[in-house]
Amino acid sequence: MSATLDLTTPASRPRPSAPASPALAQRSLLGLSREELGEALASVGVPQKQLRMRVGQLWHWLYVRGVSDFSQMANVSRDLRQTLSQHFEIRRPEIVEEQISVDGTRKWLFRFPARGAGRPVEIETVYIPEEGRGTLCVSSQVGCTLTCTFCHTGTQRLVRNLEPSEIVGQIITARERLGDFPAADTPAGAIVPSEGRLVSNVVMMGMGEPLYNYDNVKRALAVASDGDGLSLSRRRITLSTSGVVPMIPKTGEEMGVMLAISLHAVTDELRDVLVPINKKYPLEELMAACRSYPGLSNARRITFEYVMLKGVNDSLADARELVRLLKGIPAKINLIPFNPWPGTAYECSDWDQIERFADLVNDAGYASPIRTPRGRDIFAACGQLKSESERMKKGDRLALEAAVAV
Incomplete structure (x- = not known):
């Protein structure tokens, strides 16, 4: 195996699609504590009695399964997935x-x-x-x-x-x-x-x-x-x-x-x-x-x-x-x-x-x-x-x- 060192100029390298502009950026759920995640869900209408369950579901999908899109969260209702995608993102670098x-x-x-x-x-x-x-x-x-x-x-x-x-x-x-x-x-x-x-x-x-x-x-x-x-x-x-x-x-x-x-x-x-x-x-x-x-x-x-x-x-x-x-x-x-x-x-x-x-x-x-x-x-x-x-x-x-x- 030989080393491959990319010495091309930044302008010549292929780039992923540009991220959304800062003005339109949504809040990322990555890095939030469980308490902060619960507050975020409550802010978009998730009932108080469901918060603990929903936080557990999202935590599992984010950090155990490593999903990058709300649509991949199979045990979360379609309506909630839609709501989440409208208000939040799973922001990766x-x-x-x-x-x-x-x-x-x-x-x-x-x-x-x-x-x-x-x-x-x-x-x-x-x-x-x-x-x-x-x-x-x-x-x-x-x-x-x-x-x-x-x-x-x-x-x-x-x-x-x-x-x-x-x-x-x-x-x-x-x-x-x-x-x-x-x-x-x-x-x-x-x-x-x-x-x-x-x-x-x-x-x-x-x-x-x-x-x-x-x-x-x-x-x-x-x-x-x-x-x-x-x-x-x-x-x-x-x-x-x-x-x-x-x-x-x-x-x-x-x-x-x-x-x-x-x-x-x-x-x-x-x-x-x-x-x-x-x-x-x-x-x-x-x-x-x-x-x-x-x-x-x-x-x-x-x-x-x-x-x-x-x-x-x-x-x-x-x-x-x-x-x-x-x-x-x-x-x-x-x-x-x-x-x-x-x-x-x-x-x-x-x-x-x-x-x-x-x-x-x-x-x-x-x-x-x-x-x-x-x-x-x-x-x-x-x-x-x-x-x-x-x-x-x-x-x-x-x-x-x-x-x-x-």
Whole structure:
């Protein structure tokens, strides 16, 4: 299987039919809580005594069956289906582009309609198949405010937060495209887990800082983890933050999901450069918040993400300081070989140095897998996500073409 990287201009690519104009857009039922769904049904005349039953029916069709049209809801009366279609929609993101890596990783460029006087926006979502599980990397914002210097996404300005319907819509659409709903077919030749659910894990590690869109992320993950719907275990949902310290305890108390910290440095001096939010919430405060994370135990460890940058943060002295920094925290460390992108000043650490670093951390008792780069040929790896319009605007596509040619 060879990589196919779409380097045609956006204008030359086939596009799905344009979505309805914002002025005519109907309210999407995706991402609503059960209570909100009941209120929506009551607003169009569904009798109070029927609300619980009707909410259960719609919830099943939306999240167990994965339907995209009210006409497919066979056990809902024709009159109610008509009423629903007049007032609501099951809004999915528009798929602008789908790319498939040689390793089976898939990346979707999704477009969402304009809100108010704004323009349509684009984000990227990535699916990573592995033996025994399939992980979906979901975006929470269009762009990012954090400007981490090693991260491609950080070079794109923040446009807006994603709504619950748009976050849930990424999960729904990915599951549909992969054939992970009862009536959907898995694409021929797709690399997916050999058994079980094809999307078994969700990580909020895509574009944006999830804790800067806290309320919408919380509502979306409540829908994703509902046991009668998408039914993702909270232990299979991981939220990654660059260190928004005041929101970390609240995340554990109210969401109850697994936590990942985008760490990348073991001193404030270096982390101020790599992850500038450290200037506001330095390492001492961040580590204190991690030590008190609700539900933390050997069975519910915090993941610390550490990108390996040649000559910057990859010395054995850094490894020893990392061990000291995390002392007393049930943790595992993901060592991430740096994924280059056009215009970056950083290089990936040499592989033998990464292994020496990993050996030292493992010897100290931390599980420290080296995360094998996935989807590099389609710019789907950690830190490489960026909307297509931003790539074009910044001139990244020419650099990308040159990188692929090499």
